[in-house]
Amino acid sequence: xxxxxxxxxxxxxxxxxxxxxxxxxxxxxxxxxxxxxxxxxxxxxxxxxxxxxxxxxxxxxxxxxxxxxxxxxxxxxxxxxxxxxxxxxxxxxxxxxxxxxxxxxxxxxxxxxxxxxxxxxxxxxxxxxxxxxxxxxxxxxxxxxxxxxxxxxxxxxxxxxxxxxxxxxxxxxxxxxxxxxxxxxxx
Ligand SMILES: C[S@@+](CC[C@H](N)C(=O)[O-])C[C@H]1O[C@@H](n2cnc3c(N)ncnc32)[C@H](O)[C@@H]1O
Numbered sequence: 001x002x003x004x005x006x007x008x009x010x011x012x013x014x015x016x017x018x019x020x021x022x023x024x025x026x027x028x029x030x031x032x033x034x035x036x037x038x039x040x041x042x043x044x045x046x047x048x049x050x051x052x053x054x055x056x057x058x059x060x061x062x063x064x065x066x067x068x069x070x071x072x073x074x075x076x077x078x079x080x081x082x083x084x085x086x087x088x089x090x091x092x093x094x095x096x097x098x099x100x101x102x103x104x105x106x107x108x109x110x111x112x113x114x115x116x117x118x119x120x121x122x123x124x125x126x127x128x129x130x131x132x133x134x135x136x137x138x139x140x141x142x143x144x145x146x147x148x149x150x151x152x153x154x155x156x157x158x159x160x161x162x163x164x165x166x167x168x169x170x171x172x173x174x175x176x177x178x179x180x181x182x183x184x185x186x187x
Contacts, residue, residue, distance in 0.1 A: 014047055014075065020112075021049035028140060029053050034107055036060035041105040043095050043127055044068075044113030048076025054109060055085040063088040064105070066098070095123045100130045108137040115141045115167065 021028075032054065034040055038061045045051050045065035055063050067073050070092045080088050093099060095113070108127050114120035124139075131137060144167065147160045 017049045034058040034061035038106045041108045043110045048079040055088045066093045103132045106135045111140040
């Protein structure tokens with residue numbers, strides 16, 4: 001049976017993305033600091049699991065958070081508003097076809113997005129256009145193929161191998177741009 005799925009919009013996946021972000025908050029964001037007034041693009045914000053931390057840690061920076069999924073954007077907007085944050089604007093949009101002027105942003109934040117795209121280098125090229133000259137980009141991605149378990153476990157290895165294979169299949173099925181209507185979702 002094919003399950004209709006939008007990344008992050010299934011309640012279980014929404015919870016998983018939130019758990020993942022909460023677990024990694026110290027690792028990913030402990031040294032993040034953007035200067036007051038700076039314009040930051042968060043590309044592929046999903047349901048806003050990272051957005052809330054970014055906006056809370058840098059209350060005087062201004063974030064534009066973009067995702068291809070309208071449903072995810074709506075959920076992200078709800079989360080940010082529930083957290084009482086006002087320094088984020090949301091926009092539904094495609095990383096491969098961004099509607100911003102060249103050199104709009106001083107920094108770009110991308111987390112767990114490129115690993116889902118069949119043309120990650122083109123995505124970076126597209127993001128570079130809207131990045132100011134001398135600006136910076138943070139890219140955080142998972143590499144399931146190099147996962148390490150302690151203690152080691154055959155079941156854990158089997159599970160991660162499923163993820164590796166499923167993501168390979170997703171890439172095969174998404175020749176052009178990411179299709180959020182996946183039959184299965186992974187980080
Ligand atoms: C695994 S989620 C990560 C969300 C968030 N960055 C996080 O760490 O929780 C990947 C997100 O990338 C979005 N995405 C995939 N392809 C995209 C594209 N071409 N343009 C914009 N967003 C895209 C998906 O809709 C999804 O919300």
